[in-house]
Amino acid sequence: MKRTLALFVAISLIFVFIGTGQVKSPQDLKFPALKFDPPDPKAYRTVFAQNLRGYVQEDHSLPLVNISAIVHFGNIFTPKDKAGAGQLLEGTLIKGGTKTREGSAIEERIDFLGGTLSFSVDEQTSTLSLSLMSKDLEEGLGLFFDVLMNPEFRADSLAISKGRLIEDLKQANDAPSAVLAREFETLLYSDHPLTFRPTKASIEGITQGNLKAIQAQYFSPKNIILAVSGDFNKAELVKKVNAIISSWKNTKVVYPTFSQKFPDVEPGVYFIQKKINQGYVSLGQLGIKDTDPDYSAVQVMNFILGGGSFTSRITSKVRSDEGLAYNTGSRFTYRWGFPGTFSGYVQTKSATVGYAISLILKEFERIRKEPVTDDEMATAINYYLESFSDFFTAPAMTMMNFARLEMQGKPLDYYKTYRDKIKSVTKEKVMEVANKYIHPDKMAIMIVGDWEPCDKGSDKFPGPLGKLGKVQRISLRDPLTGEEIKPQ
C-alpha cells in the first residue's frame, strides 16, 4: 500500500533575517517574502461506494482521526406543524440507538474510547461528527455509520429529548440577545420556513415514525459529503468505509422549493419591552446571498463600515470615541439559497439607545455618500489577503470547508479565486454596493429594552424614540404556544 503524506499546501517561505538592530517604528519593519497557494479541493476529493462523496486528508501529527458527515437535511425541510423535528432528531439520532445497538451502549463505548460523537441540525444541513484515537478507527467507523444508516429513535430517548426541548422553550424569552435575534429574523423573513419555531404542541406531536421518515428520506449516500482528516492511510480508510456502506441504498429525494419573496417591512422602530438596564438593538434589512457577484465588494465595504472590529467606523465612533457600548458594529449574515440579513447592532445603557442608533445611522449615510479613504481600503483588502491562509490552519477545518463548498454547489475554485476577487474591489465599487444594499430609509430598527428610559433618552439624543421613525410596540410570544403574550 502506498502510504503518501498528502501535500498540504505548496509553500514557499523564505526567511531573510533582518539583522540585529531593533526597529523603532512599525513602518521600518521589512518582512521577508511569503508565498502561499491554497490547497486544491480536487486533490482531496474522493468518491466512495454508493456515490458517497468526501474530502479526505491524511495528517499524522497526532494519533487522532476526525470524521464528519454533512447531510443535506435541515430544519427548513420540516413543515410548520412539525417544527422542532430537527431538534428532536439532533437529540435522538445517537441516543435513540440503532437496529442492533442501544443508544447508551454507543455513547458508553465512544466515551470509553475517549472519543466524541455529536450530531447537530442546522438550517439546511445536519452534521454527524466523530473524533477518536486513530487506533480505534475501525470500531469508530462501524459505530459512526451505524448511527447514520440505521437509527431507531427509541421511545425513551425521544421522551427525554422532548422534555429537554420543552424546558428550553421556557427559557426562550430570558436572554435579550436571543429575543432580539429571533424577532429580528421573524420581522424580516415573516412567516416562512426560515422562521418556523417549535411550540409545545408541535414538539409533542412529533413521533418516532416522523423521525424515521426524515432519516429514510434524506440520509442517503448521495446526499451526504464526508470530511475526514487524521492519522490513517487514505486507501485503507476508503476500503473500510466502502465495505461498511456496501448495502446502503440511495433513495430518491425531491427537495421542496421555497418562496424567495419576502414582504417589505414597514420602516421604523419596533420595540420589545424587557425590564433590563440596556437596550439591545439591531437595525437593518435583508441583505444578499454569498453567491452574489457583489459578495467580495460587500465584504470589503462592511469591513470598513462596521465589520472590521476596531478598525471599522461604527466601532471606532460608538465604542471607542463615545464609550457607549462594548459590542457594536455591522454585519452581513449569509444563508444557503436565501438572502441573508444586513444589520447594525449595539447594546448600550437605556438612556443612550437613541443616541447610539443615531450614530450608526450617520455611518450608514456616510458610507453611501462619501468615498472611503485609501487607508481604509488598504487595511480592509490587506486583512483579507494576509489572513487568507487562516482558512487552512487545521486539516479538519480545511476538509469541512471543501465539503461545504460542494454541498452548497459553489465552485471548487472558490479559494483559488478568492484573493483576486478581493483585490479587484475598488473604492467606487464600495460606494456602489453601499448604495445598493444599505437603505436607511427602509430599515427596521428593533430594540429590546425598558421602554421608559430608552424613550426618554439623554442630553445628546433626547427622546422620544419616535424621532427615529414610527414606533411599533411588539408583544413577545409565549414560546410554549407561539401566541402573543398580552400585556398585564
Place this chain on the structure above:
Amino acid sequence: MKRAFLSMAVFLGIISFLAAAEVGLDVKEHVLPNGMKILMIQRPGVPRVVCHIYYKVGSINERPGTTGLAHLHEHMMFKGTKMMGVTNYEEDAAIDRRIDELMDKIYREKFWKQDGGDKEKVAQWQKEADDLIKMEKKYIIKDDLWELYMKNGGTGLNASTSYEVTGYYVTLPANKVELQMLLESDRMQNAYFREFYSEKDVVMEERRLSENRPGYLFDEQVRAAFFTASPYHWEVIGWMDDLRKVMKQDIIAFNKRHYTPNNAVAIYVGDLNPDTIIAMAEKYFGQIPKGPDLEPIRTYEPPQYSEKRLSGEGPAASRITMMFHIPPDGHADTQPLSLLAGILSGDTGRLYKSLVKEKDLATRVMAMANPMWYAGSFSFMGYPKTEKNVEPEQLEKEIWAEIEKIKTEGVKPEELEKAKNKSEASVLRGMQNPMFLAMRVGRAELNRGWRSLVEDLAAMKKVTEDDIKKVAAKYFVKDNVTIAIYKRSMGR
C-alpha cells in the same frame, strides 16, 4: 538593578522528557536575561504563527476598592504608547494631564463628599474636560495597534483577563512575527493610557451585558458567598461601584507593578524557526529591564466550618448549585476530584443516568472540578424538570444520595478507566488547535510550569478507585458546602 543575578540567556533546546513525547508536547524554551520566558511549538504546514503573551496578573491581584482593575487595564493596553496611537506625543500628553487633573477634581467632589458635592462645579469641570477630550482627538490615531495587526493579516486578535492571568493574542502570517515582538515589547514598557474615561464607560457597558444575562446577578452573589476572604470573592469584571470610581493613577500603578518581563511569558505556535524567534525576542523583549519580584496573593480562603445556603428568584431557569471547597491546582487530590467529575458528568455519567434517564427529575445535570491557583471548587448543578413540577430541593436530595453512594460504594473500575481515557484524549484533542494549545501551555507556564500539563496527565493515570472514595469522603461534607437554589419568576 540586580544585574549580578541575571543569568546569561540559555537556550535549553528541546526539552521534552518521555511523558511529554508520549503526548507529542514538544516545547522549546528560552529564558531572556530579564527573566522573561519564550516558549515555542513548531507546527509546520500553513504559514501562520499564533503569537500570545501572558502576564501573571488577574483579578486576584486586585484589592477591595479596585476590583475590575486588571480587566480594565487589559482594555487600556490597546490605547497606545509613545510610539503608537498618537501623532504628537508631547502635545497629546499635555492635554491628557489637564484632563486627568479635572477628572481628579470631579472624583474628589463627587465621591469623597457624602452628599455628592457641588453639582454645578462638577458640571463645569466636566464640560472643560469634554472640551479637552475633543481637542485631544486631533492627536490620537484611533486603535492604531489593532489596525496595524489587522492590515498585516492578524486574526484571533483579542485579549482576555481571568482570575490569575491576562493574555494578549494575535495570529500572524509566519513572516510577520516581528511585528508582534515590536508592538508587544513596546506596550510592555511604554503603555500610555489615552481615552481612559470613555473606556471606563465601555467596561461598565460590558458589565451591564453580564448583568442582563439570565441568572448572572445571582451567580455573582453565590460566588461571593462561597469565596469569602480570598480575592476569588469578586468576579473578573469587578463591582460596578469600583468601576465607576477607578482612576487613571490606579491603572498606572497597576501597570508598573505587574507588566514586567519577569512576570510574563510569550508563546509562539506554528510554522516557525526557533532560532529566528529567539533572536527577535532577545532584540525586542530582551532589552526591557527586569521588574521587582512580586508577592503572590496574601489572603487565602479560610475553612468554611458550616453549611451556607442562598436562595433567589428571577427570569431565568430554575436550578440548584452545590459548591464544595477543594484544594488548588497542583494538590494531589485534584486529579481524583477531576476524574470524579468526569465519572459523574456527561450523558454516560452517573448523574444523567440517575436523574435524567431513570428518575426523569432533571433535564440537565453536571459536576465540575475547578482547581484554581490558590483555591478550588467542586460544583454540582442541576436543572429540574419543571413540567413535572420537580423543585430544585428535590434534586439536592438526589445529588446527596449520589454522593453517599460514592462515599460508601466507590466507583467501578470501568468508570474510572473511561474517565481517564476521556481525560487523556481530550488533552490530545486540544493540541489539534494551535491557539488552544498556546493558551494551555502559556497559562500553565505561569503557574506550575508547562511541564505540569504532562505531569498531571501522568498523575491522573495513577489514580485508584480508593483515591476517589477518599476525596469524596473528605470534601463532600455539609460544613464545606454552599447550596444555592434559584427559581424562575417573571420580571425582576
